[in-house]
Structures are given as structure tokens and as C-alpha cells.
Amino acid sequence: MLLMTNVDNITCDQVPYLIEELMKLGAKNVHVVPAFTKKGRSEYIFLIDSGDAALDSLAEFMALETGTLGVRVLKTEHYPFAYELIKLYFSLRDEEDLPLWEGEVNVKVVIGKEQKPLSARVEYEELRELASSVRKAGLELSMYELKELIEGKALKGIKDFTLNFGEQAEEGTVSPLAPVSKKLCCTDKAKTCFRN
16 A cells, blocks of 8 residues: 655654654555645645555644645555565785775565565665775775665676777777775675675
């Protein structure tokens, strides 16, 4: 089920509270979209993913907190994907292959038909902690860079493909691009890891 209501009498400061409380009451997910309504009024459109059991409590909570006069209930179908968490062990190393930082991170792998992996994602909270740890170790890598490095390595490890970046040189040979100063690799064969 998808509950939908528009609210034009709250401030942006109230939105995080409403989302947190809706999740506590059993919402599977909550999206809030800022919008404009008649006479140029700003409003928020709440889209609340819910099962049947939580429907009444979620709707009543929205009426209590926002004064909404009603909530639309949309019958929807959800096409879920299976997923599994894998632990990726990796190290960030310098040009001389000396470890600058080593650790583990959980990667969520989405599984499609015939058990084929579709994508790999690092959860935000874990990525945020990892970025903080890496900065404390003196490495200047953004959270975005870490996300790209880890998810790229995970995909390379679970999918069957090879990706080469290079510039075309004379006589058809490939000249690799200049390496980055940090590389992601794993040397511990006892753990799940993916090499460069």
C-alpha cells in the first residue's frame, strides 16, 4: 500500500521528525516531496509505503501531527529483488604497496533472475563511518570516492567483465592512464576481497 497526503501547514524542520515517527509506526519507507499548490503555497507531498497492518496508525498519526483531512490509499504492486550482504576486506596502499588503511565493509549485492548479481551498494551509515576512519588515517579521500572505489571493486568481483581504461598509443598498443596515488586491493586470501 502507498499512502499519499499533501500538507501545506508545516515547516521543513518538522519533516525529519515526521519521517522518523512514521518509520517507528511501521512505515516501510517514507518519501517527502516539496511542491507548490494553489495560490503559490508551498507544501509537502508525503508518500508512505505501508503494509495493511500499519495503515490506520500511520493515517491517524498524519492527521494528529499535520491536521490533514484525509490520506489517499493507493494499491500498488512491489517487485522485490533478493539481496545478500558480503563482507569486503580491502586496503588502501601507497605507490610502494605499503598499507595506509585496512578494514572491512559490508556491501549489499542485489540479485536478479537466475541468481545473477545486478548491483552492489554500500550503506550510507557504514560509508560515513568509513570516510571518517580513512580521514583520521590521514588519507584525503571523499565519501564519494570511497563509494565509487568499493562498489566498483565489488562489481568487478561479482560480475564477469573486464574494464580497461587507456589511451590509444602508436601501432595499436594501449598505454594505461596515469595511476592514482591510492589503490584499492586485498592481500588476505582468507577473506572475501577483490584485487586490482
